[in-house]
Amino acid sequence: MVKKIxxxxxxxxxxxxxxxxxxxxxxPAAKRERLLSLNTDFGEVRLASxxxxxxxxxxxxxxxxxxxxxxxxxxxxxxxxxxxxxxxxEIQRRPDRYSGFAHLAMQDARAAADELExxxxxxxxxxxxxxxxxxxxxxxxxxLYPFWERxxxxxxxxxxxxxxxxxxxxxxxxxxxxxxATWEWTFETGSHALxxxxxxxxxxxxxxxxxxxxxxxxxxxxxxxxxxxTGPDFYNVGLKNPVSHYIKTNIEITTSGMCSAEPLNxxxxxxxxxxxxxxxxxxxxxxxxxxxxxxSEKLDxxxxxxxxxxxxxxxxxxxx
Ligand code: ZN
Numbered sequence: 001m002v003k004k005i006x007x008x009x010x011x012x013x014x015x016x017x018x019x020x021x022x023x024x025x026x027x028p029a030a031k032r033e034r035l036l037s038l039n040t041d042f043g044e045v046r047l048a049s050x051x052x053x054x055x056x057x058x059x060x061x062x063x064x065x066x067x068x069x070x071x072x073x074x075x076x077x078x079x080x081x082x083x084x085x086x087x088x089x090e091i092q093r094r095p096d097r098y099s100g101f102a103h104l105a106m107q108d109a110r111a112a113a114d115e116l117e118x119x120x121x122x123x124x125x126x127x128x129x130x131x132x133x134x135x136x137x138x139x140x141x142x143x144l145y146p147f148w149e150r151x152x153x154x155x156x157x158x159x160x161x162x163x164x165x166x167x168x169x170x171x172x173x174x175x176x177x178x179x180x181a182t183w184e185w186t187f188e189t190g191s192h193a194l195x196x197x198x199x200x201x202x203x204x205x206x207x208x209x210x211x212x213x214x215x216x217x218x219x220x221x222x223x224x225x226x227x228x229x230t231g232p233d234f235y236n237v238g239l240k241n242p243v244s245h246y247i248k249t250n251i252e253i254t255t256s257g258m259c260s261a262e263p264l265n266x267x268x269x270x271x272x273x274x275x276x277x278x279x280x281x282x283x284x285x286x287x288x289x290x291x292x293x294x295x296s297e298k299l300d301x302x303x304x305x306x307x308x309x310x311x312x313x314x315x316x317x318x319x320x
Contacts, residue, residue: 002054002304002305002309003054004054004055004056004291004294005057005058005059005278005308005309005313005318006050006053006055006057006058006059006278006290007058007059007126007159007211007278007316008059008061008129008159008257008279008280009059009060009061009279009282009287010039010060010061010063010283011040011060011061011062011063012036012040013062013083013087015079015082015083016062019065019067019069020039020063020064023164026176038282042094046282046283047094049282050097050282053288053290053291053292054295055287055291056097056309057096057097057098057318058099058282059126059316060091061100061159062087062103062129063284064131064132065163065164066080066083066103067079067080067107068106068130068131068134070107071135073107076105077105077111081115083103084103084115084118084123084125087123087125088125099125099126099318100119100126101125101129101159102116102120102125102127102128102129104130106130106147107134109143109147112147113149113150113151114150116151116156117150126157126316126318127157127159127316128157128158128159129160129211130158130159130160130161131162131163132164133163133166136166138196139158139195139196139201140196140199145205148204149205151205155207155209156209157209157211157252157316158208158209158211159210159211159213160189160192160193160210160211162188162213162214162217164180164184164185165188169184169187172184185214186214186218189212189213189214189217190218190219196210197239197246200238202246202249203239203241209250209251210252211253212254213253213254213256213281214256214257214258215264215266216251216267216270216271219247219251220247220266220267220270220271223247226242230242248270248271248275252277252315253271253275254276254277254278255276255278255279255307256281257279257281257284259290260293261298264276268303273303274311277315278290278309294308
């Protein structure tokens with residue numbers, strides 16, 4: 001079993017369960033309660049699951065949507081800070097096993113930038129996880145440039161986690177099986193990342209770093225098509241570089257919730273294995289399954305070790 005770091009691993013704490021409840025409202029009660037219990041455990045159950053998967057270290061982040069769904073900005077700022085302080089205390093209990101991503105109130109760009117800086121510098125977190133849009137506003141909005149300026153200066157990873165869209169697309173209506181993790185979140189989150197590229201955020205902040213789960217939310221599969229359709233014969237989108245440049249340069253991806261060779265091999269071919277990191281998406285996915293998958297997939301051993309562990313050490317400044 002190869003040793004691993006996982007970085008899309010979730011928790012919940014007081015103050016955040018009310019935001020999370022609607023996302024599991026349609027689940028059978030027993031499953032909902034089990035997920036709540038796993039999300040709020042930082043002890044034996046979580047650690048045993050990590051051990052079975054070979055995960056030495058989990059980077060923990062609040063399960064969404066968190067304050068991305070909070071209508072009162074002052075409450076959002078205060079609650080995010082409390083969540084980060086809570087996580088910092090849990091990390092202090094097991095600094096050998098846990099690290100953290102900051103939770104940020106994107107309702108206020110400067111407050112989010114300040115909290116990111118506090119979390120990175122004082123709490124030693126290794127970036128932030130933002131649960132998609134904040135009340136319908138995406139991360140390419142010009143009001144958020146001060147946030148990106150700070151994130152770039154800190155050199156820290158900003159990971160976009162899927163969330164429900166503002167409204168259900170007509171094409172998905174009538175087919176609840178297509179909602180959320182089946183397909184809806186991939187389209188929503190991939191589109192969110194593309195908004196950052198097409199909105200020129202990475203032209204303005206060329207060293208900004210974006211994280212995506214689920215093997216890059218299909219973007220690695222589509223590089224040629226993005227470049228082809230945004231070239232001079234089609235839409236001239238006014239970017240300094242081909243779209244693929246930003247996907248290869250500004251985006252780092254994880255394997256969360258994707259235990260199969262085809263998208264992994266596509267991502268390796270498209271982005272290079274140095275930009276791919278293992279994740280399990282615990283407790284929403286089975287860490288053991290994800291760990292076993294990476295251990296047994298047909299891969300060069302150096303590539304396997306880099307994806308499992310070394311890339312996270314290098315990119316997030318993690319490890320022992
Ligand atoms: Zn997740």
